[in-house]
Ligand code: SF4
C-alpha cells in the first residue's frame with residue numbers, strides 16, 4: 269500500500285470530467301478529496317489523497333497526466349519559511365487541521381507538512397508572510 | 404540593603420553583575436526566597452515583541468545637487484507615501500502608511516501586502532529602497548523632481564521614533580456576531596469561535612514595573628535589536644485603570660514612547676506586518692532592564708502569567724462602538740495554554756505578539772549587561788503614575 273497527496277490542475281475543458289471516479293473504478297484506488305476549487309477563469313484545482321497499490325498508483329497518475337492534468341505532489345506546494353516565522357501562534361488556532369503545533373513551554377511553533385490540506389487560510393492570514401504556496 | 408543604579412553599573416562594568424530574565428526570576432524565587440535574591444540579583448530583563456502601530460522612522464537623506472526641498476512637497480519610499488512637512492531633506496515614514504494605489508478594503512478583506520512597516524524592515528535589512536520626490540521649487544532649492552535608490556548605510560540619520568509601544572496589558576479579542584470580522588487583533592470567527600491576545604505577560608516590561616518605579620523618561624532600552632531610549636510616556640498612557648492588589652493593571656494602561664538609531668537595528672526585531680482585512684504595521688522588539696534596587700521592586704518582577712488578568716472584549720460591537728463592555732477576565736497562563744473559558748464556552752486562543760521572541764530579547768539584553776555592553780539609567784523624569792489623575796480621554800466632537 270502506498271499513499272500520496274497530489275495537487276491536480278485541470279484545464280478548462282477537463283473540469284467536468286469524472287476523474288476521481290475513474291481512479292477509483294479503473295485503477296482500484298482510494299481517493300479522498302481534501303480541497304476543490306474552480307478559479308474565475310474556470311480552471312480547476314483539486315487536492316486529493318490517493319492510496320492503493322504502488323503500481324496502480326503510478327498508473328493512475330500516468331492516466332491523469334495523459335489526459336492533460338498537471339499533477340504536483342502536495343508536499344512541494346506549501347512552504348513554511350522558518351526565518352520569517354515569529355512564533356506568534358496566530359495561525360495555530362486558525363488552521364482547520366491542526367498542522368501547526370506549539371511547544372507550550374517555550375511557545376515555539378512547528379509545522380507538520382503531512383497534515384496540511386492546502387486550504388490556504390494560513391497563507392492569507394500570517395502577518396509575517398511566513399507561509400507561501402508555491403506553484 | 405537598598406542598592407543604587409550607579410552601584411549596579413559599577414558591578415556591570417566589572418563584569419560582576421547578576422542578571423536574570425523576568426522568567427528566570429520566578430524560578431529563582433522558588434529556589435532561594437525573596438530576601439536572598441534581593442541581595443544577589445542586580446537586574447531583571449523584560450521584553451516584548453508584537454505589532455505596534457504607533458511606530459515609524461525619520462531620515463535625513465542628504466542634499467542633492469542642485470538642491471531640492473522635499474519639505475512641503477510629496478515623497479514616496481517604495482511607493483509608500485512619507486510625511487514631508489518638515490525640513491528640506493527630512494522625511495518621516497509611519498508604519499501604517501499604504502501605497503496610494505493599494506486597493507485597501509475595496510475588495511474585502513484586503514491583503515495589505517506592503518506598507519510603511521515593510522519599508523522600515525527593508526531598510527534595516529540593508530535593501531535599497533526607491534525614493535521618489537516631487538517638490539515645488541524655490542530660489543534656494545530649484546530642483547523639482549528626484550528619483551533615486553537610497554540605502555540606510557548612505558543616508559545621514561535614520562531614527563526609529565515610536566509614539567506608543569509596549570502597552571501595559573491588552574484586550575483579548577473575540578467576535579460575538581454571526582459573521583467573520585477582520586480586525587487589528589486578527590481574524591475573528593463568528594460566535595466566539597476563537598480569541599486573540601497581544602502581550603508577553605510575565606515577560607512584559609510594564610507588567611514587571613507596574614507602578615513605573617524604575618522605567619521613566621530617559622530609560623535606556625533594547626530597541627529593534629539595537630540600543631534605544633524611552634523619550635516620553637506613550638500616547639494614550641492611562642495609568643488610572645483598575646489594578647490588582649499588587650498594582651498590576653487589569654486592562655490596557657501605561658505605554659512607552661521610544662526612539663533609537665535604526666542603523667544599529669535588525670530585521671529579527673523589526674518586521675513589517677500585514678493584517679488581512681485590516682492594514683499594515685510594524686512589529687517591534689523591545690527589552691527593558693529593571694534594576695533591583697529594593698525588595699518592593701523585586702516583588703513586582705516576580706509576577707507570573709497566572710496573576711495577570713486581561714479583559715475579553717467583543718470586537719464586533721463593544722470595541723468599535725466604544726461601549727466599554729467586558730465579557731469576562733482571563734489570565735495569561737490560560738491564554739498561552741491555547742484555550743480559555745468565557746461565559747461557560749471554551750474558546751481557542753492564539754497570540755499576535757510573540758512570547759518566543761520576547762524570551763529571546765530578554766536573553767540578549769541579559770547577555771549585553773553581563774558582558775558590560777549595556778549600562779542602566781536613572782530616569783530623567785518619572786511617568787504620571789496611577790494616582791496622578793492623568794487619563795486617556797475620548798474625543799468630544801464639536802462644531
Ligand atoms: S502566523 Fe505566521 S509568524 Fe505567526 S506562528 Fe504562524 S507562521 Fe509563524
Ligand code: SF4
Pocket residue numbers: 346362363364365366367368383384385386387388389390391
Ligand atoms: S494551508 Fe495552512 S491553514 Fe490550511 S491546512 Fe495547510 S497549514 Fe493549515
